[in-house]
Amino acid sequence: MSKQFIIAAPSSNAGKTTVTLGLLRLFKQKDIAVQPFKVGPDYIDPKFHELASGKIGVNLDLFMMDQNEINTSLHCYGQHAEINCIEGVMGLFDGAKKDTGSTAEMAKKLQTPVLLVVDAKAVAYSVAPLIQGFVNFDKEVRIMGVVFNRVGSERHYTMLKEACEDINVKCFGYVSNLKNIEIPSRHLGLNIRDIEKFDSVIDQIATELDKTVDWKAILEASKEVAPKVVSEKKPIDNKNIKFAVAKDEAFNFIYPQHISAMQEVGEVIYFSPMHDEMLPDCDFTYLPGGYPESYLKELSSNTKMLSSIKKFAQNDGQIYAECGGMMYLGKSMISEDNEAFEMVNYFDFESSMTNKKLYLGYRVSKINGHTFKGHEFHYSSLINDTETTIKAGITNARGGDTTTKIHKKNKVMASYVHHYFGTSEKLLQLINQINK
Numbered sequence: 001m002s003k004q005f006i007i008a009a010p011s012s013n014a015g016k017t018t019v020t021l022g023l024l025r026l027f028k029q030k031d032i033a034v035q036p037f038k039v040g041p042d043y044i045d046p047k048f049h050e051l052a053s054g055k056i057g058v059n060l061d062l063f064m065m066d067q068n069e070i071n072t073s074l075h076c077y078g079q080h081a082e083i084n085c086i087e088g089v090m091g092l093f094d095g096a097k098k099d100t101g102s103t104a105e106m107a108k109k110l111q112t113p114v115l116l117v118v119d120a121k122a123v124a125y126s127v128a129p130l131i132q133g134f135v136n137f138d139k140e141v142r143i144m145g146v147v148f149n150r151v152g153s154e155r156h157y158t159m160l161k162e163a164c165e166d167i168n169v170k171c172f173g174y175v176s177n178l179k180n181i182e183i184p185s186r187h188l189g190l191n192i193r194d195i196e197k198f199d200s201v202i203d204q205i206a207t208e209l210d211k212t213v214d215w216k217a218i219l220e221a222s223k224e225v226a227p228k229v230v231s232e233k234k235p236i237d238n239k240n241i242k243f244a245v246a247k248d249e250a251f252n253f254i255y256p257q258h259i260s261a262m263q264e265v266g267e268v269i270y271f272s273p274m275h276d277e278m279l280p281d282c283d284f285t286y287l288p289g290g291y292p293e294s295y296l297k298e299l300s301s302n303t304k305m306l307s308s309i310k311k312f313a314q315n316d317g318q319i320y321a322e323c324g325g326m327m328y329l330g331k332s333m334i335s336e337d338n339e340a341f342e343m344v345n346y347f348d349f350e351s352s353m354t355n356k357k358l359y360l361g362y363r364v365s366k367i368n369g370h371t372f373k374g375h376e377f378h379y380s381s382l383i384n385d386t387e388t389t390i391k392a393g394i395t396n397a398r399g400g401d402t403t404t405k406i407h408k409k410n411k412v413m414a415s416y417v418h419h420y421f422g423t424s425e426k427l428l429q430l431i432n433q434i435n436k
Contacts, residue, residue, distance in 0.1 A: 274299060
């Protein structure tokens with residue numbers, strides 16, 4: 001039987017990622033088997049989790065996944081862990097609509113206690129009503145205690161502890177207001193090599209937490225969890241699909257559940273649009289999102305790969321592309337400096353990083369009677385777009401209309417939406433739509 005807890009905060013940028021990474025590295029150093037999870041659709045925090053713990057970071061998202069899928073992910077990835085460490089998203093109660101899909105809802109669904117990270121840089125005893133408000137707002141959300149971030153001195157921490165004592169909330173320790181241990185907020189353009197540079201920073205955070213946080217007490221206060229019963233999977237007749245998945249510095253926004261679903265119905269082969277010359281022999285190509293805008297010269301100069309993918313698409317090859325993968329299939333990508341780089345030239349549009357605008361939010365796509373959920377997060381835009389699109393209703397989390405399109409030509413489907421297809425059933429539904 002393993003244990004489980006959730007790390008949350010009153011707001012974004014309070015330090016929950018800093019504390020999460022420090023604890024993940026600390027547990028690893030103490031030879032405590034830890035499995036990291038991330039609430040929400042974010043791709044970048046799980047990459048930091050993997051760097052800190054050596055274990056693949058796994059997303060848990062109540063908007064895109066049902067309860068059985070959440071349980072399956074916890075069981076499959078956490079079955080050999082002594083502790084499941086789940087990092088929350090935004091503020092504790094911040095969801096797509098009120099607290100729907102929030103860390104608080106996840107805590108209630110999983111009946112898992114919350115470690116609240118509170119930024120104490122400019123506050124002392126006033127943390128008492130703040131913490132008490134979070135403790136009392138929803139009694140179904142159990143706050144196991146707090147860790148303070150950016151604490152200025154031992155005297156400062158004494159005042160914070162006194163505040164916790166007066167409201168009867170456990171205080172597990174603090175992180176000093178140290179320089180050079182900041183973890184950047186997630187954003188597009190932060191590539192894998194940038195993330196690896198933070199390895200020494202995570203070591204420094206872990207060393208600090210070992211001195212100032214009672215991590216043993218956190219483990220003690222975490223919930224013991226038995227494996228959840230998951231629904232039996234239906235037998236799959238066709239298990240012969242050969243998937244080619246783009247994975248390199250430019251394309252790496254991939255939920256591990258997607259790979260598991262592909263492996264249930266066939267074989268997965270990875271390839272690099274940057275470094276390989278030819279698309280491997282396959283039935284289905286998956287071009288995920290990532291950072292293609294950071295590698296425009298490398299992608300554009302690999303003309304053999306560009307030609308190989310275009311030929312595959314023109315010969316009824318099945319391709320699913322999302323965000324950066326979709327941009328790669330267009331005529332060209334235009335850099336922030338307004339320089340155009342030729343790409344696959346299959347779809348009749350260009351993508352541009354000039355005049356950047358953030359498009360962000362959950363999406364629900366209804367295609368031919370099937371519903372696919374996902375999220376959109378990009379700064380680029382399509383220009384000179386004369387490509388055909390399919391008839392699909394794409395709404396946001398509140399049911400409002402969006403301007404998002406789904407492009408389809410022959411057996412190639414692409415959009416800015418990162419759709420979630422982390423079960424074999426959803427994957428086969430998606431393949432069916434591509435083949436229509």
